[in-house]
Amino acid sequence: MSRASDTPAVDAVLPWSQMLLFGLQHVLVMAAVPITSVFLVAKALSLSADLTVNLISATFLLCGIGTLLQSFGPGKLGAKLPFVMVPGGAPIVMFLTIAQQRDLQTASGAVILTALFYFLVLPVFARCIRFFPKIVIGTLLMLVAINLVKVYGGIIAGKAGTPGFADPAHIGLALATIAFTLLFARVFKGMLGQLAVLLGLVAGTVLAAVCGMMDFSGVAAGPVWSAPSLLPFGMPHFDVVAALPLLIFSVISMVEATGQTIAVAEVVGKKIDPRDVVPRTIRGDALMSLAGGFFGTSMIITSGENIGIVRATNVRSRYVTATAGAILVLIALSAPLGRLASAIPEAVVGGTAMVVFAIIGTIGIDILRKVDLHERSNMFVLAGALVMGLLPILVPGLYSKFPATLQLVLGNGLAMGAITAIVLNIVFNHLAAARRDDSHHNETAQHEQAPAAQ
Structure with missing residues (x-):
């Protein structure tokens, strides 16, 4: 028997051409999440274009490094499983709420405190799982979805009392983007079906460009390569009371990470000891969220979105997701890509995001259905x-x-x-x-x- 056949599928190193192709597939499926997460904060807080590009770069960079961390698992950090890391949906809303009620420095401080809380609580977190049953998690996910739809609806409609409020052109563009996304999800199967959200974003952007609702003048301006800046909002402010929503969510996130780790291990056919591997996953989440607090992002956590790709393609290698991580880092350092993302109209981003985050509500409903x-x-x-x-x-x-x-x-x-x-x-x-x-x-x-x- 050859040596290659003795290698578990999760540890197999594929030819570079295949790893690039399958890695790019992972990136395309999750690319809308970092973009929409930054736009949620940037548009709601009226951040400058330069700061928005900086945050997009930072988010892609941390997602890429985190994906590499979870795929390779150095030391006791990372699960050595084909994970992709993304900004968490619920933490984005909480980060935005803290920023609106206090300021961005306090929001960044809350992320840092939460990341440290991960490390503090991890040794005893298993004893708390019974206090977070399906009814708690399902309720939280439904509330997240409702709150996000309201926030993005406000972004699409604009501020009441201003001249551009409820502009039919903006609302029509958002509805068209939603329609494109649903159409692609219905018509396409396989990989294209998994890319329905991203394809909807692209179609909405093309429609906006055709209708003259996009400004490309700033895309080519500025440097080609750039790195995100540290502490973009200034020194963080640490307020435990303000951080309370994120601290509560962190325990729920640990429960979610437990299920995701076990699910991914089953999909790739790898036998694991949850008491060893689950803490490694959570430590990876904690480390990347800690870095996120210093780079101005919300929490960066493991995602279960790529489980379907692994099952559909039967490509189980963690080196494929590692390649996806490297591609994400490359995107993060390419300034024109960030500026292009920043040029996408709020209506397109809002339409795409409402579909993305409404899915969180369907997950919550599915969980509550089991109660x-x-x-x-x-x-x-x-x-x-x-x-x-x-x-x-x-x-x-x-x-x-x-x-x-x-x-x-x-x-x-x-x-x-x-x-x-x-x-x-x-x-x-x-x-x-x-x-x-x-x-x-x-x-x-x-x-x-x-x-x-x-």
């Missing part, structure tokens, strides 16, 4: 969490007359929804179960003592 909502306790846990989570999203300024510290938590629908779900799940399920066990124990003891008394 027995006919059970009275689960019904009230979900109802209470949705009430507390949706109120600040749907009624802005609801807590505006509360103390500033309370506003930061109460006014964050994602944090309030998650906290409420956790607390109510403990009250309705864990404490109730403990009382039932105590009652059963007392009844058993009484029955055992009765014959002795007779």
Whole structure:
């Protein structure tokens, strides 16, 4: 038997031509996520074009380095599995909320604190998993999707009271981009079907260019190669209260990383010890998120989006995703690509992003579908969490007359929804179960003592 045949598929080194092709495929599938994540922050906070390009470069760079880290797994960092890293959907919203309520320096500080919190909590995190059941995670994902659709809807429509508010041309372009994305998802199969979101973004951009709604004048200007700058917002400010939403999410992210690591290992046919490999995945997330805080990005975490590609193509090699990581680094250092991305109209980005992040809601629904909502306790846990989570999203300024510290938590629908779900799940399920066990124990003891008394 040849030596090559003894090599596990996940560790196989393919010919360079194949690794470049399959690596590029991974990049194309996930490329829309870094771009839309930066645009969410840049457009909502009215950041300059130069700063936007810098953040796009930083995001691609960290995604690339993180993908290399997870693929190669040096030391105890990285899972040595075919992972691709992207900005997390929920952390982007939380980062933006902190920046809007405080400032960008505090938002960057929150990311750094959360990354350090990963390392601190990791040794004992397994004991907390039972407090984050499907009903908590599903609720949080639904709230994330609703909040993002609202945020991007505001970006598309513009600010109420301004001359450009609800411009039919902008709204029509966003709806056309959504239609393109759904059309591609319906018509195309295989790899093209997996690229439906990116193809929708491209089609919307082409339509905008044809309609004269894009300005390409700045794409060719400036240097060809550039590196993202450190601390683009200045020195971070550290506020634990402001960081609370991200700190809460970090534990949920650890739970998600556990499922993703086990799922990827199963897809590639690699037997792993979760107690060893899962912490390696989480350490990689923590390290890249820590770097992200210093480069002005939100949290950079492992993604399960590439699992479908691995299964569909049956290309299991971690060296393919490592190649994807190298391509991402190359894109990050190419300034014209960043400037081209910055020229895409808000309506196109908004239309694409609403499809991308609405999928988060469908994942949440699918998770909640596995919860027995006919059970009275689960019904009230979900109802209470949705009430507390949706109120600040749907009624802005609801807590505006509360103390500033309370506003930061109460006014964050994602944090309030998650906290409420956790607390109510403990009250309705864990404490109730403990009382039932105590009652059963007392009844058993009484029955055992009765014959002795007779």
